């Protein structure tokens with residue numbers, strides 16, 4: 003063993019013992035015992051806090067010092083109730099954060115995170131109003147307090163937007179929001195970073211003032227170690243636990259030094275005794291430091307392979323040990339056994355019924371203000387759905403016109419056509435006139451070869467060849483019927499060569515040629531006073547039961563496009579709003595002040611629902627009044643089904659925001675789900691056209707049944723009694739429920 007029991011005992015005596023009873027610990031502003039916190043999994047844990055004890059008496063300024071990454075923010079997050087220790091005991095203002103009746107999280111705590119965590123688009127006044135309302139202050143009280151804080155912190159014009167302030171000014175606004183409601187416990191993560199010395203001095207004076215006069219307690223972290231001389235207590239944290247917890251004066255005298263920096267360095271070396279130094283620089287610093295008398299710096303003569311431990315050097319935060327053994331300066335027998343913590347089982351009512359009106363007012367106001375201030379989002383809300391729908395309606399599904407068709411009329415050449423009559427001698431030319439009425443563009447060619455070449459070159463979609471003796475042969479074919487000879491059959495046939503690579507155009511051309519020929523031949527029969535229907539196909543197409551004779555692809559795709567727009571825009575808007583709020587630390591700030599996740603979620607449901615309804619009404623009006631979109635059934639059923647689809651999209655957005663860490667991953671999932679849903683849910687192609695296995699998958703997807711239901715309402719005029727309509731309603735409701743459960747479980751699971 004490189005260190006003896008005696009020397010360890012001596013070093014332990016340098017520290018202050020933390021013996022206490024539970025009642026004493028509850029009486030402190032903050033009391034932490036034997037805290038253990040890890041990230042990662044049980045099998046490969048990243049241990050951040052281990053065996054950490056901390057005592058913050060009421061009315062003190064407690065400076066929590068430690069190198070970058072040593073776990074200060076993690077510790078503070080646990081104290082404010084945003085993260086949980088894996089084990090250990092925590093009392094904050096006499097209660098356990100998150101327990102019923104503790105009032106924590108709540109306005110008793112003010113938390114200033116490291117990041118600015120403010121709404122960039124808000125003015126200083128609006129920011130204060132939001133946080134003040136959350137802390138249950140009246141608008142007048144907020145204004146009064148803002149006046150005081152503006153002077154104290156030298157805030158700029160309070161009607162300036164946060165995004166237009168300098169970094170230091172933003173930090174001051176961030177600090178002002180914590181002081182606004184005068185909480186009992188202030189937790190400040192690096193409040194003075196980036197501020198000029200004068201302002202830092204003012205802040206420290208103010209903190210001293212409020213801790214002296216009003217029993218406010220302050221815990222702050224800072225990298226300016228020397229400024230904590232004004233603190234009542236300093237906690238020196240390293241490698242996941244607190245090495246010393248004393249007044250600045252006591253630390254300085256015990257370590258026989260003039261600066262806190264120096265004392266911290268000495269403590270770090272003492273803590274590292276018996277550990278291998280990874281770098282020559284670390285060895286050099288350690289050997290140069292003179293420790294208080296009686297302490298031997300054993301770090302210098304340590305066996306490299308000792309315990310396989312990896313040292314936590316000076317700038318290093320984490321201690322990991324392959325053996326899991328850990329050297330502690332705190333004597334283990336000094337820590338009393340932990341009492342059983344009371345377990346409060348959350349009831350459903352705890353989650354659902356607690357909607358504080360003032361929180362809801364602040365949250366909903368903030369959501370709308372945020373949307374109004376973010377014009378790209380405003381544009382998304384109002385203009386995008388209407389634009390998308392208009393683009394779809396104008397661009398998709400309509401009959402192609404002005405198609406180039408090559409014609410060769412060997413019978414008429416380029417002579418003009420006579421009107422159609424029974425005695426006509428150039429009927430081929432008359433047929434081409436009928437074809438022209440289909441708004442296709444006929445281009446004359448001299449020879450059949452030229453016309454086919456034009457198709458080959460991609461200049462025309464088809465070539466139509468009328469043979470020299472067309473009229474004679476056609477008349478003979480009509481009068482001879484089934485006794486017509488081969489010559490008549492051959493010469494009365496118009497040849498068509500076509501480019502069938504574009505399937506829809508090819509289908510349209512086929513329809514144009516057939517339809518114009520049937521009209522032409524019926525009119526010719528009329529002119530000869532024969533039965534005009536004699537040459538028609540013996541197949542009677544009666545008026546359609548549902549839909550119209552002229553039904554085009556636009557009508558087929560409209561329900562799917564409407565539902566897709568409602569679903570995906572709501573999902574995108576919700577996911578972005580939630581992620582921005584969460585990732586900029588603003589959500590955390592609100593939660594610490596007592597806003598519950600259910601309230602945040604409900605406020606977003608309300609604001610996003612209002613926006614979604616605006617989108618749906620705008621798109622519906624655009625469809626009905628501008629594009630004459632037909633809704634044969636109930637408009638109420640139509641609007642409700644569309645709204646439910648948007649509502650389901652909103653919850654999809656919530657689920658995404660709970661699942662993803664940032665907007666980019668949410669965007670990838672949204673994009674990744676967009677195409678499969680469009681392709682599989684019968685939006686652009688009937689699901690009857692899919693392979694069988696895929697049809698089964700398609701049936702259970704969120705949009706398939708709603709699309710069919712909406713189609714049935716719009717084009718068949720069906721009511722709720724028809725299965726496709728109520729199946730649509732049931733499916734979208736089930737999926738909404740699924741997304742709600744998924745979001746809530748994820749929020750609960752991911753916390754801590």
Ligand SMILES: Nc1ncnc2c1ncn2[C@@H]1O[C@H](COP(=O)(O)OP(=O)(O)OP(=O)(O)O)[C@@H](O)[C@H]1O
Nearest residue numbers: 041042048050069070071072073074075076077319
């Ligand atoms: N969610 C997380 N998952 C895994 N590791 C994390 C997570 N959050 C923090 N850490 C790690 O935990 C360690 C402690 O982080 P923490 O933010 O508490 O340090 P800190 O002392 O506040 O540092 P600084 O002074 O630089 O802010 C760091 O090494 C950090 O990388």
